[in-house]
Amino acid sequence: MSESLLFSPITLRGITSRNRIWVAPMAQYSAPESGVPTDWHLAHLGGMARGGAGLVMTEATAVEPAGRLGSADTGIWEDEQVEAWRRITRFVSDMGATPAIQLAHSGRKGSISRRGIPLPLDEGGWQTVAPSAVAYEGLPEPHALTRDEISKLVTAYADAAGRSVDAGFEVVEIHAAHGYLINEFLSPLGNTRDDKYGGSFENRCRFLLEIVAAVRASLPDTIPLLVRISATDWADDGWTLDDTAALCRLLDGTGVDMMDISSGGMVAHQKITVGPGYQVPFARVAREASALPVVAVGLITEAVQAEQILVDGAADVVMVGRQLLREPHWPYRAATELRSELQWPAAYRSARYRGSIP
Numbered sequence: 584m585s586e587s588l589l590f591s592p593i594t595l596r597g598i599t600s601r602n603r604i605w606v607a608p609m610a611q612y613s614a615p616e617s618g619v620p621t622d623w624h625l626a627h628l629g630g631m632a633r634g635g636a637g638l639v640m641t642e643a644t645a646v647e648p649a650g651r652l653g654s655a656d657t658g659i660w661e662d663e664q665v666e667a668w669r670r671i672t673r674f675v676s677d678m679g680a681t682p683a684i685q686l687a688h689s690g691r692k693g694s695i696s697r698r699g700i701p702l703p704l705d706e707g708g709w710q711t712v713a714p715s716a717v718a719y720e721g722l723p724e725p726h727a728l729t730r731d732e733i734s735k736l737v738t739a740y741a742d743a744a745g746r747s748v749d750a751g752f753e754v755v756e757i758h759a760a761h762g763y764l765i766n767e768f769l770s771p772l773g774n775t776r777d778d779k780y781g782g783s784f785e786n787r788c789r790f791l792l793e794i795v796a797a798v799r800a801s802l803p804d805t806i807p808l809l810v811r812i813s814a815t816d817w818a819d820d821g822w823t824l825d826d827t828a829a830l831c832r833l834l835d836g837t838g839v840d841m842m843d844i845s846s847g848g849m850v851a852h853q854k855i856t857v858g859p860g861y862q863v864p865f866a867r868v869a870r871e872a873s874a875l876p877v878v879a880v881g882l883i884t885e886a887v888q889a890e891q892i893l894v895d896g897a898a899d900v901v902m903v904g905r906q907l908l909r910e911p912h913w914p915y916r917a918a919t920e921l922r923s924e925l926q927w928p929a930a931y932r933s934a935r936y937r938g939s940i941p
Contacts, residue, residue, distance in 0.1 A: 588893040589886070590923035593637075593900060595840045595876075597805030598753050600681045600900075602637035602925065603893060604914050607880055607904035608685040608758070608811075610642045610652065612697055616707065618645060618658025619667045628671055631907055632680035635914030635925050639680045640902075641668075643687035643758050646743040647736070650688035650764070653695050654707050659684065659743045665750045672751030679926065683754035684747045685811070686740055686798070690764030691718060691725035691773070714768045714790070715775040720851035733780065733790060736764075741797035748806060755802060756809035757794060761848030765791050766813055769830070770822040770849050784826065788833060799838035809878070810834060811843035814865035817853035824865065828872035835873040843878040843902070844869045860888060867897040878902050886917035 590602045606628075613623040624641075631639045645651040645658040658664050672682035691713035694702045701723055702708030712732070713725035728736070740757070747755050759765035767773035768790040774781050780789050791810070799808055814827045831842055844866040847853050855861075862881030870877040879898035883889050884906045892898055906913055915935075918925035927935050 587921040587923040589890045595807035600637035603900045604636050605638040605902045606631045606636045607902035608640045608642050609904050612655040614655050614657045616654045619664050620657050625671050629674045630911045632675040632678035634912040638683050639675050640683040643685050646739040649709050652689040659746050665746050668750035682752050684752040685756045685758050686743050687758035688764035690767045737793045737797050740794045741801040744798040744801040754807050758811050760811045760813040760845045772821045772849050795837050807840040809841045809843050810839050814844050814846045816849040817847050817855045818850050824868050831869045831873040835875050841876045842869050863897050886920040
């Protein structure tokens with residue numbers, strides 16, 4: 584067997600992931616309006632854990648009802664949801680993977696149907712919120728949050744983090760990317776405020792920093808905290824790679840343990856150049872900007888490709904999304920291709936060898 588970085592463990596605080604193939608958060612739009620995860624989520628997330636991933640992260644999980652993207656998203660704002668999540672985290676852990684949750688608020692991009700169109704109020708929709716009354720293209724104008732409402736949302740994130748620990752999650756991620764609420768505060772394309780939450784780079788980062796402090800205070804010291812950001816808006820006058828580097832330096836020492844680097848989602852007129860590993864250079868920028876370890880994500884589909892990202896020092900971990908939807912047991916194939924060891928579930932060990940065994 585070879586010494587593969589991809590299949591080496593990584594430890595953050597008191598948690599060790601068995602390898603560096605992590606399941607990216609992927610919306611399933613399969614929950615009831617209560618936000619309670621179902622058997623689908625058990626099969627989906629449990630299947631990824633059984634498939635050999637090191638860490639399995641939930642879809643963007645709302646910290647309050649109005650934080651959902653649509654009415655079929657999961658939540659973690661009440662105890663009924665905690666109990667349902669506990670069943671899932673238990674199975675993920677039993678399969679040897681690390682259960683993780685992404686805490687999110689959709690902001691101005693919420694209250695949409697599965698077809699991506701706005702949900703009317705009389706059909707289950709709700710008033711969306713944002714730092715400013717600036718609409719995402721094609722969606723209704725959001726309500727600009729007051730200072731008191733901002734404070735309540737910070738508390739909502741902290742409460743959701745506490746519930747996440749009760750539910751058995753061992754890693755918590757704050758979703759500050761893809762044009763959702765926190766990202767709307769960060770980007771000048773979504774934030775036109777003239778108070779302490781708008782204007783300068785430091786002011787636009789204030790909401791995220793307050794959430795980080797509140798969430799960190801709600802977590803045991805042994806639980807790692809990640810932050811996912813969009814490294815660039817892919818649009819003129821928006822968030823830039825220089826901003827990303829500055830934010831990584833700002834978050835270093837705040838209790839954040841790792842940065843998860845994605846991009847885009849702030850505006851519909853973004854111009855993205857997509858290709859294999861197209862966001863990996865952004866991860867490298869973030870990794871070189873501070874001492875924080877970094878996750879790379881974005882069209883990482885091949886074992887050799889994933890291994891090389893780590894060998895080159897562009898990132899410390901890779902997240903895989905759509906490839907795992909197509910092939911939930913991809914880590915076993917990757918381990919074979921890299922001649923690395925990965926423990927198979929006892930019931931599946933006969934499949935480890937191509938020929939018959941006694």
